[in-house]
Amino acid sequence: MIAAILLSALGSASxxxxxxxxxxxxxxxxxxxxxxxxxxxxxxxxxxxxxxxLYLRAGTYLVSDALAYRKGEGIYGFTHLWGxxxxxxVIRLRDAQWTDPEHxxxxxxxxxxxxxxxxxxxVQNLTLDTGKGNPGASGIEFYSNNTGALRHVxxxxxxxxxxVGVELGHGDMNGPLLVQHVRIxxxxxxxxxxxxxxxxxxxxxxxVGAQVGLKNEGQCLAxxxxxxxxxxxxxxxxxxxxxxxxxxSDLSGKGPIAIENTGYLMAQNVAVKGYRDAARAGxxxxxxxxxxxxxxxxxxMVKTVRVAEPPTVSNQLRAVRVADFGAVPNDGKxxxxxxxxxxxxxAPQVILGGGQYNLSxxxxxxxxxxxxxxxxxxxxxxxxxxxxxxxxxxMVGKGQPLTIxxxxxxxxxxxxxxxxxxADRTVVLRDLQTNLWFGTYRNTGTGDLFIExxxxxxxxxxxxxVWARQFNAENEGTKMVxxxxxxxxxxxxxxxxxxxxxxxGGGQTTVMGGMxxxxxxxxxxxxxxxDRGTLGLSFAxxxxxxxxxxxxxxxxxxxxxxxxxxxxxxxVAVPWFWTAMP
Numbered sequence: 302m303i304a305a306i307l308l309s310a311l312g313s314a315s316x317x318x319x320x321x322x323x324x325x326x327x328x329x330x331x332x333x334x335x336x337x338x339x340x341x342x343x344x345x346x347x348x349x350x351x352x353x354x355l356y357l358r359a360g361t362y363l364v365s366d367a368l369a370y371r372k373g374e375g376i377y378g379f380t381h382l383w384g385x386x387x388x389x390x391v392i393r394l395r396d397a398q399w400t401d402p403e404h405x406x407x408x409x410x411x412x413x414x415x416x417x418x419x420x421x422x423x424v425q426n427l428t429l430d431t432g433k434g435n436p437g438a439s440g441i442e443f444y445s446n447n448t449g450a451l452r453h454v455x456x457x458x459x460x461x462x463x464x465v466g467v468e469l470g471h472g473d474m475n476g477p478l479l480v481q482h483v484r485i486x487x488x489x490x491x492x493x494x495x496x497x498x499x500x501x502x503x504x505x506x507x508x509v510g511a512q513v514g515l516k517n518e519g520q521c522l523a524x525x526x527x528x529x530x531x532x533x534x535x536x537x538x539x540x541x542x543x544x545x546x547x548x549x550s551d552l553s554g555k556g557p558i559a560i561e562n563t564g565y566l567m568a569q570n571v572a573v574k575g576y577r578d579a580a581r582a583g584x585x586x587x588x589x590x591x592x593x594x595x596x597x598x599x600x601x602m603v604k605t606v607r608v609a610e611p612p613t614v615s616n617q618l619r620a621v622r623v624a625d626f627g628a629v630p631n632d633g634k635x636x637x638x639x640x641x642x643x644x645x646x647x648a649p650q651v652i653l654g655g656g657q658y659n660l661s662x663x664x665x666x667x668x669x670x671x672x673x674x675x676x677x678x679x680x681x682x683x684x685x686x687x688x689x690x691x692x693x694x695x696m697v698g699k700g701q702p703l704t705i706x707x708x709x710x711x712x713x714x715x716x717x718x719x720x721x722x723x724a725d726r727t728v729v730l731r732d733l734q735t736n737l738w739f740g741t742y743r744n745t746g747t748g749d750l751f752i753e754x755x756x757x758x759x760x761x762x763x764x765x766x767v768w769a770r771q772f773n774a775e776n777e778g779t780k781m782v783x784x785x786x787x788x789x790x791x792x793x794x795x796x797x798x799x800x801x802x803x804x805x806g807g808g809q810t811t812v813m814g815g816m817x818x819x820x821x822x823x824x825x826x827x828x829x830x831x832d833r834g835t836l837g838l839s840f841a842x843x844x845x846x847x848x849x850x851x852x853x854x855x856x857x858x859x860x861x862x863x864x865x866x867x868x869x870x871x872x873v874a875v876p877w878f879w880t881a882m883p
Contacts, residue, residue: 319655331360384427413472458487470495502792523814546814630656687715798822842872
C-alpha cells in the first residue's frame with residue numbers, strides 16, 4: 302500500500318516524518334489480544350491538529366473504550382488515522398462491552414468543533430469492527446470541514462447489532478466532506494446525516510444488512526454509486542430541508558417503498574429491486590429503474606454524462622524525498638531550489654512530508670514526475686510571489702498521468718496562482734486544503750483533470766474535461782469559469798457571494814448535488830451565468846445571514862429569480878434545472 306511505502310521512505314528522516322508509526326512510538330500491539338485503547342488514544346491526543354498521519358500497521362487492535370480525536374484550544378483538525386488496508390488493519394471493540402442499547406457511543410469519533418473549523422481530517426485504509434453484544438455501538442462519527450475523507454474503510458458489526466455504521470449527523474455544520482469506497486455491514490442504519498449545512502458527498506458506498514440503508518434528516522447529500530441491501534427502506538430522505546441527489550445506484554430490499562421522501566430528491570439511473578414502489582406510490586418497483594426522477598423539474602432532463610474515474614497511482618513508484626536534496630521544513634529558509642532538484646531527479650514520485658516549506662519561485666513539474674506526495678505538508682509563499690500573477694506549481698510536457706495530493710497552503714491575499722497546467726497529460730488533484738483568496742488553477746494544457754476533496758478559490762478551466770468530487774470553492778466573486786470544456790461536479794459546496802460557475806464558449810456544465818452556503822454578498826452576482834453552452838444542475842442554497850442570492854441564473858437576456866424556485870433554509874432548492882444557450 303502507498304501508506305506503507307511512504308512510511309518506509311520517511312522513517313529514516315532526520316526531521317519528524319509525517320507518518321507516525323503507532324506501534325513503534327506508542328506501543329500498540331495489534332495482536333488481537335492486548336488492549337490497545339490507551340496506546341491509540343495517546344497517539345490521537347499527541348498528534349491531533351499537527352498534520353501528521355497516525356499509521357496503524359497490519360493487525361487487529363482490540364479496544365475496550367471509544368477512541369476520539371482530541372479537541373482543544375488552537376486545534377483545527379488536520380488529523381489523519383490510516384491503516385495498511387481494510388482487510389489488514391482492524392480496530393475491534395471487545396465483545397459485550399457496551400451492552401445497553403440506549404447508551405449510544407461510537408467506536409471512533411471525530412467529534413464536532415462547535416463551528417465549521419474542524420478542517421481536513423481523514424480516516425483511511427482500515428476496518429472498524431464493533432464486535433458482538435454491543436447493541437449501543439456505532440462504527441464511526443465522522444466530522445470534517447472544507448475537506449475531509451473517510452476512504453477505503455470497512456465498518457462492520459460482528460452480530461448485526463448496533464446503531465449506525467457511519468454517523469454524519471451527530472453535530473451541526475458537518476462538511477463538506479467525502480465518504481468514498483466504504484463498506485458497511487450490519488447496524489440499524491447504515492449511514493445517517495442531519496442538520497442543514499455544510500453538504501456531504503458519498504461515492505461507491507456499500508451498505509449490507511441494515512434495517513435502513515441511508516437516512517437523511519436535513520442535509521444536502523450528493524450520492525453516486527450507492528449499493529444498499531436492507532430489510533427496510535433503502536433510503537429515507539426526511540424533512541423539508543433534506544436534499545438528495547442520487548446517481549447510478551442499486552437499491553434492494555423489502556417493503557412498500559425503496560426511497561421514503563418528504564424532502565427534495567433527484568434520482569438518475571437508480572436500479573430498484575424487491576420493493577413495491579420506488580420513490581412514491583405508483584412509480585414502479587419490483588425491478589423497475591428510476592431513469593430520471595425528480596420532485597421538482599425546471600427545463601428538460603439532460604442525457605446522462607458518462608463519468609470517468611481518476612487513474613490510480615502505482616504503489617511501486619520509485620520515490621525520493623525533498624529532504625534528501627536539502628529541503629528542511631519549519632526552518633524558515635527558502636526551499637525552492639531543493640524541491641526543484643527533487644522534481645528534476647527523474648524519480649517518478651517526490652515526497653515532501655509534514656511541515657512548512659517556503660517558496661520564492663515557481664516550481665516546474667517535468668513529465669518524469671508521476672506523483673507529488675505532499676504528506677500533509679504546507680506551502681508558504683514569499684511576499685514577492687503573491688504580488689504578481691505567477692504560478693506556484695507549473696506542469697509541463699506530454700506524458701503519463703500526474704497526481705498531486707495531501708498539500709495545504711497558507712492564507713492571505715495576492716495575485717499568485719497555485720497551479721498553472723500547461724501539460725498535455727491527465728492531472729489528479731486530491732486532498733488539497735488551499736488558499737481561498739488567490740487563484741487556484743488555470744490551464745492551457747488539454748489533458749483531463751480530476752479534482753477530489755479539494756478546497757480553493759478562483760478556477761479557470763479552458764477547453765478541458767473536468768471531473769470533480771467534493772469540490773469546495775469559497776472565495777468572494779466568480780469561483781470558476783468553464784470556457785468551452787466539459788465540467789462535471791459531484792458535490793459542489795461554496796460560500797460567499799459571486800457567481801459559482803460561469804459557462805461560456807460552448808461549455809457543458811453539470812453540477813450533481815451540493816450547496817451554496819451564502820454567508821455574504823448574495824446580491825453581488827447571479828449564482829450561475831450561462832453565456833453559451835449548456836447547464837444542468839441539482840443544487841441547493843442555505844442562507845442564515847439574510848443576504849441570499851438575488852439572482853439564480855442569467856442566461857443571455859433571460860434571468861431566473863429565486864422567487865420562481867422552491868425554497869430551503871432561507872435559500873433556493875432546485876432538484877433539477879437544465880437550460881442551453883446557443
